[in-house]
Amino acid sequence: MLAARALAEFADVVTVVERDVLPAGPERRKNLPQARHAHLLWSGGARAVEDLVPGTTELLLAAGAHRLAVTTDMVALSPKGWYRRWPESHYMILCSRDLLDATVRAQVLDDDRITLLERTEAVGLDSRDGTGGTDGTLAVTGVRLRGVDGEERTLTADLVVDATGRASRTPQWLGALGLPGPARRTVDSGLAYASRIYRAPKRARQGYPVVNVLADQRAGVPGRAGVLLPIEGGQWLVTLSGTTGGEPSAADDDFVRFAREELRHPILGELLAHAEPLTDVGFTRTTANRRHYYERLPAWPENLTVLGDALAAYNPIYGHGMSVAAQSALALREVIRRQGWGSPGLARRIQKAVAGPVNAAWDLATGQDVFYPGATRNGPTLRERIVAAYVDRLLHTAMGNGRIARRLTDVTSLQRGGHVLLAPSVLLAAAIGPLKPPLAGPPLTTGEREAAGGPDQ
Structure with missing residues (x-):
């Protein structure tokens, strides 16, 4: 939807091809199962969404979403100890994925230039040989579609954007066009996710912080983690996770036990003991980090670009997927503004531009996950260490x-970008170390503890 909005500035018609029937409001849909698990928009992503679809943040907050300050509104146990709740540096937008999708979708599809083809699947690319392609390669001229009736047809297009997520078949489609596939890297810690929505105790339904117990990936044991995110409707979305050998159960009656007994601190289990479960446990193993390096290919067809999870998918625990997708859609728009619609080599320039936000999130995610046994074939590289x-x-x-x-x-x-961590003042501070002693326990206020102390609190 964000890519469609970015393209509407330049194209007469933007067609969104969708396998699902999209709901009218914030409801679950078949082909977005990961929506049941923890999602958030970091401020970098929220600002990109706001730039593309002005007014989104205001609409989300009016619908019950939360804007929480980083790190003021966070209670987080890192591998090095409890974070202090410093004054606000940035922020997060927290709500269900269904509410976020519905809010963006309603505004984007209200644009007469954007049309929606539902219950339709993209099955391949159309092209013409050797005319105008970068470095003598071909140009994509459209996409082959298959409807619910099984009939196939071709939709011609001046630009095709693959935003089909982890199920993307662009590597195979490139092969069918006689082009080489991209280099790919996978970092798979074997992580499993179990998530459940709770009704928060009455006094904890507004202004409650994120509570996050992170795994220690270098402790020599399976990494177990959990996060509590306040969302709309006075609810908590809680996701528990564990790598190979430490996975949470999919059983409803084991959820609180895992949170209390298996994590590095029992705080999540203690908070959930007084909250009311509203859903069954949702479970998934689709959590591997996977990156396609399309920007490195020696030849790239004109009129094709790949965004979002189709380009790079991350372990969801870091919460970067939606923010990177938003920043990538913004980069798509900025490159077209700068280069001009239909200019030679435009698709390749877009692909190189979107690698920027992708690389930042990739380093953050894989820099941790790569240390779990079996996450990669050869273990961490020297650079990663x-x-x-x-x-x-x-x-x-x-x-x-x-x-x-x-x-x-x-x-x-x-x-x-990560370059700010290499500034001389940061290097010096790292050499000196912390200026205050470590916290002895989770920095919940007395009021926050009391508010979560029971269903009537």
């Missing part, structure tokens, strides 16, 4: 240094 050691030192420093905590959140919120 060096970067991880430095990030560990920064995390340790951030426990007691608010300026370094802010620099880290500059990067994790996707507001700035």
Whole structure:
């Protein structure tokens, strides 16, 4: 939807091809099963959405979404200890994925230039040989579609955008056109997710912080983690996760036990003991980090670009997928504005531009997951080991240094690139270490503890 909105500035007609029948409001749909699990928009993504679809944040907040400050409204246990709740540096938008999708979708599809083809699947690319393609390659001229009746037809297009997610078949489609496939890297920690929605205790339904217990990927044991996200309707969306050998159960009656007994701290289990479960447990293993390096291919067809999870998919625990997709759609628009619609080599320039936000999130996710046994064929690279050691030192420093905590959140919120962590002042602070002693326990206020103490609190 965001890519469609970006393209509507330049094209007479933008057609969205969709396998599902899209609901009218914030409801679940078949081909978005991961919507049951933790989602958030970091400020870097929220600002990109707002740029593309102005008014989205206001509509979300009016519908019950929460805007929480980073790190003021966070209670988080990192591998190096409890984060302090420093003054706001950035923010998060928290709501269900269904509400976010419905809010964006309604505004995008209200544009007369954008049309929707539902219950339709893209099955291949159409092309013409050797005319205008970069480096002598071909140009894509449209996409072959199959409707619910099984009939196939071709939709011609000046630009085709693959935003089909993890199920993308662009590598196979490129092969069918006689082009080489991209290099690919997969980092799979074997992570399993179990999620459930709870009704929060009465006094904890507004203004409650995110509560996050992170895994320690270098502890030599399976990584177990959990996060509680306040969403609309006075509800908590809680996701528990575990890598190979430490997976949470899909059973409803084991959810709170896992949160209390298997995580590095029992705080989530203690909070859930007084909350009312509203759904059964949703379970998934579709959590591998996977990256296609299309921007490195020596030849790239004109009029084709790949965005979102079709380009790179991440372990959802880091919450970067939606924000990267939004920033990529914004990059798509900016490249076309700069280069001009239909200019030679436009698709290749777009593909290189969207690699920027993708690479930032990829380094954040895989820099942690790569250390789990079996996550990659050959283990962490030398670069990954060096970067991880430095990030560990920064995390340790951030426990007691608010300026370094802010620099880290500059990067994790996707507001700035990782280069800011190499500034001389940051290097010096990392060498010195934290300026305050570590916290002894979770930094919940007395009021927050009391508010979550029971269903009537």
